[in-house]
Amino acid sequence: DGGITQSPKYLFRKEGQNVTLSCEQNLNHDAMYWYRQDPGQGLRLIYYSQIVNDFQKGDIAEGYSVSREKKESFPLTVTSAQKNPTAFYLCASSGTGGAYGYTFGSGTRLTVV
Amino acid sequence: SQQGEEDPQALSIQEGENATMNCSYKTSINNLQWYRQNSGRGLVHLILIRSNEREKHSGRLRVTLDTSKKSSSLLITASRAADTASYFCATDGPAGTALIFGKGTTLSVSS
Numbered sequence A: 001d002g003g004i005t006q007s008p009k010y011l012f013r014k015e016g017q018n019v020t021l022s023c024e025q026n027l028n029h030d031a032m033y034w035y036r037q038d039p040g041q042g043l044r045l046i047y048y049s050q051i052v053n054d055f056q057k058g059d060i061a062e063g064y065s066v067s068r069e070k071k072e073s074f075p076l077t078v079t080s081a082q083k084n085p086t087a088f089y090l091c092a093s094s095g096t097g098g099a100y101g102y103t104f105g106s107g108t109r110l111t112v113v
Numbered sequence B: 001s002q003q004g005e006e007d008p009q010a011l012s013i014q015e016g017e018n019a020t021m022n023c024s025y026k027t028s029i030n031n032l033q034w035y036r037q038n039s040g041r042g043l044v045h046l047i048l049i050r051s052n053e054r055e056k057h058s059g060r061l062r063v064t065l066d067t068s069k070k071s072s073s074l075l076i077t078a079s080r081a082a083d084t085a086s087y088f089c090a091t092d093g094p095a096g097t098a099l100i101f102g103k104g105t106t107l108s109v110s111s
Helices: none
Strands: A004-007 A010-013 A019-025 A031-037 A043-051 A054-057 A064-066 A076-078 A087-094 A108-112 B005-007 B010-014 B019-024 B031-037 B043-050 B055-058 B061-066 B071-076 B085-091 B105-110
Touching: A004 A087, A010 A019, A019 A031, A019 A087, A019 A108, A043 A064, B005 B085, B010 B019, B019 B105, B031 B061, B031 B071, B043 B055, B043 B061, B043 B071, B071 B085
Parallel strands: A010 A108, B010 B105
Antiparallel strands: A004 A019, A019 A076, A031 A043, A031 A087, A043 A054, A064 A076, A087 A108, B005 B019, B019 B071, B031 B043, B031 B085, B055 B061, B061 B071, B085 B105
8 A cells, every 4th residue: 555654653862862753655756745743733844855855944944854865765853953852743745746635644753851 | 834724723513513614824825725633643635625616525525715815614514523633724835835734623523
C-alpha cells in the first residue's frame, strides 16, 4: 500500500541535543512538507520541498534543518537552537502543479526531557 | 501566517444531528480544502473545492464556498460518534508554496 511513514512515533530529546525525525513516502509525490502542531493549535509550516535537492523555509524554520536528497525522503532535524521543540510534528506529501490534497503521516511527538 | 480561521472552536452535538463548521480566510485563493484529525493522529484529506465552485458533496459531507465573503462551510449530516475529531480548513498560498491551515474546530458527537 502506498503511504507516508514517520518515525519514531515518540521521541525524547535532552537539552542541547540535535534529533532527526524521519519521513518516507512511496506515493511518487514530488512535494513534501513539515508542519508543527502545538496543543489546541493549527499547523504551522516549518519547511517544504517541491523537488529533489531543493527546499524552502516556512513560517517557523528557525532552529530546524532539512534535506531532500531523495524523492522519497524528507528528514527534519530539530537542532539545539530550537528553544521550545516540544510539539507534534507532521510530515505530508502531495503532487505538484495543481490542486492536490495532502497525504499526512501519523506524526512524531517530540518531548524535551 | 494564519490564513483560515474556523468557527466555532468547539462543537458538541448528539448522534444524528447535523454539524456545521465555518472557515474564513483573508486573501484570494485557488482552492480550499478540509481535513479531519483524530486525536493524536495525522490529518486526513476530506474534500477540495476550487474557487470557481460554490458547492461540493462527498457522502455525508457538504462544502460551500463564497469567495465574495472569503468564507467556506463544512456540513456533516447525520453525525455519528465516529465523526468526533478536529476539522481544519486549509487554503493554498502563492504558486509553489504550501497549504496554510487554520486552528480547527473540535467536534464531539455523543451517542
